[in-house]
Amino acid sequence: MPELKTSNECIEFICAQGCTAVRKVIVQLENKQTISELVYLQEEQKQFVLTELKAIMSVYDKQDES
Numbered sequence: 363m364p365e366l367k368t369s370n371e372c373i374e375f376i377c378a379q380g381c382t383a384v385r386k387v388i389v390q391l392e393n394k395q396t397i398s399e400l401v402y403l404q405e406e407q408k409q410f411v412l413t414e415l416k417a418i419m420s421v422y423d424k425q426d427e428s
Contacts, residue, residue: 367402369410375399376415381422388415 366372376387376399390397391412400408 365402366399369403369407369414372399372403372411373414373418376411377418381419384415384419388412388419391415 366375376384387397387399391400391408397408400411403411
């Protein structure tokens with residue numbers, strides 16, 4: 363895994379792993395679990411990543427409803 367130091371780098375890396383990985387990270391963040399991809403981020407940045415990942419996945423979830 364590359365050394366990810368910005369929120370956007372983390373989001374891009376996680377999303378590149380696919381929807382299942384993104385959903386897993388969302389659950390881990392909601393449960394305050396340690397996530398290796400986010401080790402360099404501060405708490406506010408982790409919350410930003412969580413918000414962004416949820417927004418991204420909401421697009422896919424809406425597509426599944428169609």
